[in-house]
Amino acid sequence: MIQMAIMGFGTIGSGVYDVVNTNRDVIRKNLGGEELDVKYVLDLREFPGKPVEKVLVHDVNTIMEDPEVKIVVETMGGVEPAFTFVSRALKAGKSVATSNKELVAKKGVELMELAKENHASFLFGASVGGGIPIIRPLVRCLTADRIEEVAGILNGTTNYILTKMDQEGTSFEAALKEAQDNGFAEKNPEADVEGYDAGRKIAILSSLVLGKSVNFEDIYTEGISAITATDFKYARALGWSIKLVASGKIVDGKVYAMVAPHLVKPEHPLYAVNDVFNAVMVHGNMVDDVMFYGRGAGSHATASAVMADVVEEAANLGKTLPVSWSAEHQEVAPVASSEKQFLVRVKGGAERETVLAQAFGEGQLVQAEGVTGEIAYLTPVMTEEAFGKAAETVEDVIGRIRVK
Amino acid sequence: MIQMAIMGFGTIGSGVYDVVNTNRDVIRKNLGGEELDVKYVLDLREFPGKPVEKVLVHDVNTIMEDPEVKIVVETMGGVEPAFTFVSRALKAGKSVATSNKELVAKKGVELMELAKENHASFLFGASVGGGIPIIRPLVRCLTADRIEEVAGILNGTTNYILTKMDQEGTSFEAALKEAQDNGFAEKNPEADVEGYDAGRKIAILSSLVLGKSVNFEDIYTEGISAITATDFKYARALGWSIKLVASGKIVDGKVYAMVAPHLVKPEHPLYAVNDVFNAVMVHGNMVDDVMFYGRGAGSHATASAVMADVVEEAANLGKTLPVSWSAEHQEVAPVASSEKQFLVRVKGGAERETVLAQAFGEGQLVQAEGVTGEIAYLTPVMTEEAFGKAAETVEDVIGRIRVK
Known part of the structure; x- marks a missing residue:
């Protein structure tokens, strides 16, 4: 029997609880016969009369100090207190699975490091794309x-x-x-x-x-x-x-x-x-x-992704699963140098084609049904910077959309 | 250095060779710094002047008897001699990756068993959906x-x-x-x-x-x-x-x-x-x-899936990766009991609605632009058997298509 805890009984946390209980046999089979169960659910609220009541706790220490809890699911959202709780869990050698993209985007590297130091895993498959395995x-x-x-x-x-x-x-x-x-x-x-x-x-x-x-x-x-x-x-x-x-x-x-x-x-x-x-x-x-x-969202779909992480962690207790990146900063190139086609909208009609072609280069005039007093122009591929400069030379620009 | 061999230098086999050579650094990184190389390519043909010439062999024994070859890629297609060659490789403790759906559909279980007995892996990620990770x-x-x-x-x-x-x-x-x-x-x-x-x-x-x-x-x-x-x-x-x-x-x-x-x-x-x-x-x-x-096909896309299997096998030499099913036969229910909606085409016009509703139950008449002398009817959900029986009672049925 492998025991887990869920921190946060909101939309996703309650979904995780449902998945564990509904698909108990599937999970057992995928763990080679080992049972997985929820020992604690942490939430500030009470849920009188609901099944979760039996495992509900209000004090995070109960989870952190119980060596039987090997895996902690974090579904509270936000950076704090999630970061503090997840850090404590990892330091106690417990693996963590989270759906919290804010936490991962902001504190991911620190938590991955902590996981490694403590021979635990920090997985976040549900933080992008909800239930989609990505x-x-x-x-x-x-x-x-x-x-x-x-x-x-x-x-x-x-x-x-x-x-x-x-x-x-x-x-x-x-x-x-x-x-x-x-x-x-x-x-x-x-x-x-x-x-x-x-x-x-x-x-x-x-x-x-x-x-x-x-x-x-x-x-x-x-x-x-x-x-x-x-x-x-x-x-x-x-x-x-x-x-x-x-x-x-x-x-x-x-x-x-x-x-x-x-x-x-x-x-x-x-x-x-x-x-x-x-x-x-x-x-x-x-x-x-x-x-x-x-x-990309929804209680059970997202919980499915959280639980896929938990199953992998349960099969690899004591190890650090290598889903991570380094603390080294990756520079992002300035948007100005990015190349795209643009659809630019201007006031006027087809008579503006010459001006637009002069400004942006050879492109395509676009007229739309039900649109009057303005016209659009599909530019050739150009940098954002070149587009911006060209657009400054054109009068009465209404807006622009990039083309994928 | 981990050595592999490719059996069959056709569309997919040559793609595998390309992937190894083009993405050498990516593969090395994903193998934690270990190099992967192609020691032999087996094909009956000659490829004079091509780079593959250096590693080309015509005798499968060269591959089977070389203990340095840890992984064999099978991209010959067909059941034989692929089955004989793959069996020999597995018996020699070499892991195998294949794109050959015929081989997997027909002989998969035997090969999975052989892999297990010999602490090797038999993976076939490219046999369904080409390059799509499925x-x-x-x-x-x-x-x-x-x-x-x-x-x-x-x-x-x-x-x-x-x-x-x-x-x-x-x-x-x-x-x-x-x-x-x-x-x-x-x-x-x-x-x-x-x-x-x-x-x-x-x-x-x-x-x-x-x-x-x-x-x-x-x-x-x-x-x-x-x-x-x-x-x-x-x-x-x-x-x-x-x-x-x-x-x-x-x-x-x-x-x-x-x-x-x-x-x-x-x-x-x-x-x-x-x-x-x-x-x-x-x-x-x-x-x-x-x-x-x-x-779902194509040389490099399919080869990408083969190589993803090879990379996993290379990271797990001496182990059997658990992608398999048992020899136990799974019965498939008779199609007759399967439930579907059907679009049935009959000769005539809208006047046939009453007959069709009597035969199939309440549905929807479908008329299509440019189609004359016939009409279609969307049935309610029913079993294939019920549909077949009902269709027999109706005159001038032209055909039917199932609805997903």
């Missing part, structure tokens, strides 16, 4: 490939909003309201809508691929709050869609990372990823594009 | 889930043909011809077109999930050669597509497995998988649907 395949499966790009739809809330805007022609505000009403967006949606959540996740994936620390503060992040129904009309005219794409890539030895809305073409694997679904596309120099797709 | 995620990542269904587009040739038919309205024959001209279909396309290739692959995936041997001969297999441009017109009228779906699922403890063309709705993850791409959807009772997508 971290393990990236680290364990594509081992003969040079990973050149990771690009994903890593935030379900914004993808839900963009899908609504695309399919129903609604405004950003109306789609956000609907997402909030349906429980897909928080009251304060800033972390999702402004791309911070996706930024933390792409920082984690980039760090894993590169083996060095990519700080999420270094990643250029642009949210979706400026995307309008008119943008989608242009997308439709082109047969494309608009997605919040988080990407990290290596070009000529330089690392580029960005979170921003992008026009996505139908032939790109991310094009068909709709609603609250997440997907991560990985490009290897041999395997080409592979994509992992699934529910 | 076997390892299925076995190693979804370890806390009860897998209830695996459904995939597992054959690139048929998916290419169906995509052409869908997008260009061409006939099956014309699309097949184009696939052959472009090198996506073989001169004798039977194994692909009749679904046998997909059947072997779903037998492998089902065996892995169930831990018992599913014989591909027990799997009901229907190819795409009877699919017509008219079928696609009905699909378009419904907003759906037609895909050759290979699936294995567990319902009430019974195992169902089938390869057949299915109408697929846009909300299904397989809907957007086009051209030569493959994808495998896995449904777990906790994680819900996850999907793995990528190139």
Whole structure:
């Protein structure tokens, strides 16, 4: 019998508790006959009458001081007190599995070091992409490939909003309201809508691929709050869609990372990823594009990923599983030098083509049904810097979207 | 230095050779600094002037009798002599990685047993889905889930043909011809077109999930050669597509497995998988649907998967990696008891609705643009047996397609 504890009985923590109890036999089989059980659940609240009551504790010391507890699941969220608790668990030689992307993005390296020092593991498969197996395949499966790009739809809330805007022609505000009403967006949606959540996740994936620390503060992040129904009309005219794409890539030895809305073409694997679904596309120099797709959030889906980590830790007690990156800082190249195509919207009509071609180089005029008084222009591939300078020379620019 | 040998220098074997040489540094890093090299390549042909010449051998004994060779890659295809060679390698304590689905579907259990007896590994990650990491995620990542269904587009040739038919309205024959001209279909396309290739692959995936041997001969297999441009017109009228779906699922403890063309709705993850791409959807009772997508064939993509197996074997020499199923036979439930919706095409017009509703139960009449003299009817969910019996009572049935 291997005993575990769950810290935080919210959406994900209660999901973990459910998975352990519902799939007891599957887990036992995958552990070669060894039973896994939850000895404690830590939460400040009471849950009178619920099964969890039997194992509920309010004092973290109960968990830390019990040598029978070999694995601790952290599903509290936020950096503190999660960091303090996880550190203590690792120092006590307990392995930890977490779904907390903030913790991993901010304190991951320290915790990986602590795990190593104490012959324990620190796994965080559920911190990116919810239930989608992505971290393990990236680290364990594509081992003969040079990973050149990771690009994903890593935030379900914004993808839900963009899908609504695309399919129903609604405004950003109306789609956000609907997402909030349906429980897909928080009251304060800033972390999702402004791309911070996706930024933390792409920082984690980039760090894993590169083996060095990519700080999420270094990643250029642009949210979706400026995307309008008119943008989608242009997308439709082109047969494309608009997605919040988080990407990290290596070009000529330089690392580029960005979170921003992008026009996505139908032939790109991310094009068909709709609603609250997440997907991560990985490009290897041999395997080409592979994509992992699934529910990026939700109680049981995320808990499934947490428990996959727990099962691996349970099978490897006393060892440190090598899912980590070094403390060495990975520089991110300035966005200005990143190369893209852009769709730029300007006031006026087709008569502006000459001016636009002069400013941006030879491109394509885009007219959209139901849009008047303005026109769009698809530029050639150029650096962000060159685009910015060119755009300054053009009058009446309304906005621009990058093209994936 | 760990030495390996490649048996068969065809499309995939030469890809493996390329991957080892191109990504030498990546592989060394993933092996913790240990170098991996190709000591021998076995092929009957000569390759004068090519780099491979230096390591080319024509006699399999050179490989088998060299104790320095720790890992053997089998990329010859077919059951013999592959089976004899792989058996010899395993008996000599060498680990084997193969891309040969025929060998795995037919002789997998024997080879897994041999590997275990000789403290070696037999891995076959490239035998299903080419470069897509699917076997390892299925076995190693979804370890806390009860897998209830695996459904995939597992054959690139048929998916290419169906995509052409869908997008260009061409006939099956014309699309097949184009696939052959472009090198996506073989001169004798039977194994692909009749679904046998997909059947072997779903037998492998089902065996892995169930831990018992599913014989591909027990799997009901229907190819795409009877699919017509008219079928696609009905699909378009419904907003759906037609895909050759290979699936294995567990319902009430019974195992169902089938390869057949299915109408697929846009909300299904397989809907957007086009051209030569493959994808495998896995449904777990906790994680819900996850999907793995990528190139199901091709020299470097498939070689990437072979080499991921080799890297894992190299890191675990002297051990048997537990990717296997038992010799115990897994019964497949008769197709007759499988439940589905059907689209049935009959001669006539809307006046046939009453007859169709009487025969099949309450359903939906489907008229398609450009189709005259016939009409289609979407049945309620019913068993294959009930459908068959009902169809016998109806005059002038033209055909039917299952709905996923």
